[in-house]
Amino acid sequence: MKPVDDRSAVRALVRPLAQRDQDLHARVWAQVEDLPVRRAGRAWLFASAAALLVAGAVLLGLALRSEPVLDRALDSEHGWDAWSPTATLDLTWQGRGQLSGTATAPVVEWRSGSLSLDLEPGTADLRVRTPEAEVQVVGTAFDVTRDALGTAVLVDRGAVRVRCAGQAQVVELGPKDQHLCLPTTASGLLGRSRLLRERGEGRAALEAAAAGLSLEGSEAVRAELHALRVEVYLDQGHSEQALAEARACLDQGCGGREAELRRTAAHLALSLEGCGAVPLLRSLAELEPEEARWLAHCEEAP
Amino acid sequence: MTLSAPDPHQWRAAVSGERAARQELLRTWLPVVTDWCDRLGGPSVDAEDAAAEVAVLLLTRLERIREPERLPAWLFTTTRRVLWRHRQYAWVRRWVPGATVERVDPSRDPLALSSSRQTVARVRALLEQLPARDREIIVLCDVEDRPDSEVATLLGIPKNTAKTRLFRARRRLRALAEAEGVLPSLHLMDGGGS
Secondary structure, three states: OOOOOHHHHHHHHHHHHHOOOHHHHHHHHHHHOOOOOOOOOHHHHHHHHHHHHHHHHHHHHHHHOOOOEOOEEEOHHHOOOEEEEEOOEEEEEEEEEEEEEEOOEEEEEEEEEEEEEEEOOOOOOOEEEOOOEEEEEEEEEEEEEEEOOEEEEEEEEEEEEEEEOOOOOOEEEOOOOEEEEOOOOHHHHHHHHHHHHHOOOHHHHHHHHHHHHOOOOOHHHHHHHHHHHHHHHHHOOOHHHHHHHHHHHHHHOOHHHHHHHHHHHHHHHHHHHHHHHHHHHHOOOOOOHHHHHHHHHHHHOO | OOOOOOOHHHHHHHHOOOHHHHHHHHHHHHHHHHHHHHHHOOOOOOHHHHHHHHHHHHHHOHHHOOOHHHHHHHHHHHHHHHHHHHHHHHHHHHHOOOOOOOOOOOOOOHHHOOHHHHHHHHHHHHHHOOOHHHHHHHHHHHHOOOOHHHHHHHHOOOHHHHHHHHHHHHHHHHHHHHHHOOOOOOOOOOOOOO
């Protein structure tokens, strides 16, 4: 066996670096995609110089602070464990997230599950962020729960300010107040509407799915939202609305749900419109015996 | 992987300030620059900030790059300068009393701290111990798999110099990896090399 040469050894060693960090690429693109694209003028140069000066001052200020930096993963393995990053802040959680920042300006990036915080008033500028909300804590005890319904904030005592993603309005919450920030993506709203349907809250499920359809989303997600609305209308016995929803989906492209929704629409049209269902029956890839009988019957009719 | 110069028509449109052409230029080159920042910057440099800075420089100095053929080499040299400056900032921060400035990483996810990331971190730490010119040639040739002629153009050196530099850089990196016991077990019999 020949010894391995330097080229092969080094290539094998550095191979893991060849994989692109997709998150990094997305973040960089988000930073630069809206940059001014005209040639730089004097104003841009002055603005850049001012921004650099400010950034330098901020960096120096940060560097001169002697606070320890917080960096801790909050993961589900800890269960309802209690842990205090500072003498004045208590965290308990079930779910996962990340604690960062400093003792006087801690930041919790919360991904999913429930988080309870108890902060002594005036001791830190604590922020909790989820994809749907940013909670600024004035000094309080409160819970943040993130699930398919969105991000819910429940204040036990004290006060917090909540700003839902995509909204300028800041909501101030006092003791026992509760606020919910809804998902902000079509797929997030699909998750919310599914959960609402499971809970029997049909009307709210319909609204959430409609909100999802009003946003940009892939064809697959849009098809699922339409299909969910059809199912909820059927749960409620509203056949006409279910048929209209199924037709709307078929008109716009229903992805993987197309065959199923075409059949549902054909059956609904048969019961509501009789032979008006012929175009839908004809468009089915395969006819079941009952459907074939109906089609033959309608085509023989004068 | 080969870098090709922008189409002359698109280039002229971008230089004259046409929005769509400039966006297209960024869309093509930003991923390349981001990879360079990520792979060459080392742990002390924020690759996101460095790549964004190079993008700003590209958009504001486009007209200074006289021919589109020179864009790849211009971008590499600019990335190298930006990374050098960011390394200096990081070095200064290290010696100023107080905390190290750390950005909140929105993508940081406890579940993502997998063993593959640890491997990447170990390889990055090894590369960090090499001189900058060794690190650059290893990244361009062995990570990004670029041909010798392109690497020579990007670095602004003759092709034979690039080959010699690569030979020495590989030898140094291998020695470091062996000394630290991080060389992967290989079962290769072939002894070829470029």
